[in-house]
Amino acid sequence: MPEQTRSTVTSPSSTSRATSPGRLPIGTTRGSVAVVGGYVVPVASEPIADATVLVEDGVVTAVGTDVVVPDGVRVVDARGRWVLPGFVEAHAHMGVWEEAQGWAGEDANEMTSPDGSALRAIDAVNVEDEGFRDALVGGVTSAVVKPGSGNPIGGRTVALKTWGGRTVDEQVIRHDVSVKSALGENPKRVYGERKQLPSTRLGVAAVIRKAFVDAQTYAARRDAAAAAGEPFERDLGKETLAAVLAGELAWDQHTHRADDIATALRLADEFGYRLVVNHGTDAASIADVLAERDVPVIFGPMFTARSKVELRDRAIENLGVLARAGVRVAITTDHPVVPINFLVHQASLAVKEGLDRDTALRALTVNPAQFLGLDDRIGSLTPGLDGDVVVWSGDPLDVTSRAEHVFVTGTEVYTWDADARGGLGAGRVRERGERFDA
Template sequence: MGAAGVRRGARPRRHRRGGAGLGRRRHQRDDLPEHRRGTCDRRREHRRRGLPRRAGRRCHVRGGQARVGQPDRRAVRRPEVVGRAHHRRAGHQRRRLGEVGARREPQAGVRRPQADPSTRLGVAFVLREAFTKAQHYRAARAAAEAKGEPFAVDLTLDTLARVLDGELVWDQHTHRHDDIATAVRLSEEFGYRLVVNHGTEAHKIADVLAEKQIPVIFGPMLTSRSKVELRDRAIVNLATLAAAGVRVAITTDHPVVPINLLVLQAVLAVRDGLPRQTALEALTVNPASFLGLDERIGALTPGRDGDVVIWSDDPLTTDARVEHVLIEGRTVYTWDAAERRGHVVERAERFAR
């Protein structure tokens, strides 16, 4: 026992209330880096308002714009990746519906006066409001161009206007079938091209998706049921979608599941009833078509890019191995059976003149 009557080595008592404890926490906050102070402020505000500790953890309803670029600008390290998209003008806009859409990750050091909605109704409202603004923005821009007047560009609304014009695909992150139905209604209301991403419960409304010709990028498959939305997750759901006539592709949602396991997911889908030819299309021609890239990639036909992967056996077998990879007709990867390792043509050598 020490002089103060506290057992030696015991953890000191934390002051949960009172001036001393509060002063110590504020002092510790001042010692934190700038990007950590916002978290402390949020937690203090949640305690004051009696909110749950995780009440401030949200994820943005509106995601980011993706533009796919040439992968041949870097060395090929993972030849198992079959699917590839690389058009300079191609891309998509990703958005979220469901549990993830109702959460907003805190931005470092930023206090938002009004949080994003935490209900499915609110998330749909945000999307509808954004597209309505984009419609008005597009009309005002066209009027200004007709009159030859200057126009202030809003990058967010400009991107949404490209979705309305059909230049970008609307990639809707959603799991539950009711959220997928909401995404379908929004796409019909505003007339944009919809692609369902994940589609965990898409098999429950497969007839609707097939009738409306809405494709589904299914996956990832090699994950646990980490949230309520995934309770009905099953690999066989992909086969059910394809049997109903829905065009499908496969995703690993990298880095949730490593991208080199993409082919393995297709193998498991075939085991659970997905036709072998459909599985190959889900890795090649279908994703290229969904993004509007099928004129350049997705199939081995004359006039398309000379990007070829040569396998030792049927790619949809677990013992198949990539032996050669060619990008634009140049060999960039070769498997050496004697050394049991692959040889990659480095960037300096590939682009040497």
């Protein structure tokens, strides 16, 4: 793609480093760039033709047709291209369920106790997993990495950039986003094979219910001790569930069947936490209930076979049914169940099967960010948010379009090489610490 410069070019190697973990991850390279002349889809507002997106020091500062580009800022010519925010994968396991590593890279499920509330996904994330590179190829710049679904309570999730550092800590958007929980076949199978609680659906619900009752008691005693100035012994698991009860963390509920979703709603009513349905294979059959209660659904993965009984009603058109009923939806690959770079292609197929295209783009961006409390950082091209920008060769919902330039906090981290060959390999991912002026 042709590129213009004004005054000097600011290379990533000379950009400043973040000093405030509240604004950007420590160690993340913050760049400045102006993407000019493209068809800009901010998602949170109306598309703008022949527009400029200006990112300064890693943050979007202006979007529009009359943006003045400061001297010294790199200018990327996006004429004839589409410009969107980086996509957000709301439910992934990259780094904790590594590709091509077998047993050595399988750390998503600690299935030695049904209550994993003390566990944290970040402690198992390997940023060298190929899934992070695949994400950039598909225009995905942020992902919420979650424990697996083997336990009724799986542990805390973490929101990450898909590029940014030699360690996972340098890619963190937010350490504590939600707690992963599972209903249905998975925990029933894991513990049923061992002939221990929970081996039935009612047992799974009982484990979750008891854990929350214990957390309520713990929080009351903790607060009373604090008020009296007395010492109190901490319990990491109960601290996690107390944070869910206080509304500080969302409750990410793995569930497929409608009856399991009903159980999720029942538990949320009992304890008053913020519920987000994950997968929701059969959610369309109770779409009106979910819409009335404003419970969002992270739908998918879609590119799978009906590999177990609770997936028998899997249908891509269900996403459109949910959206038309008024349910707020996001889309997931459940990477590596479906490769994360196929996230946008799932949206494309959902549009083919009846999902409104504007809703499809929101389901890849602002919706997942809102569901999990990350929309103050990511999800749209809005001044003040992170400068995660993707230049597409055309409409991203057209399966022939590709991500040509991917910027994370203003730093170009992936570029398509038209002269290269080899499909997924025909692109350049910026190595950590590498000069990347192309």
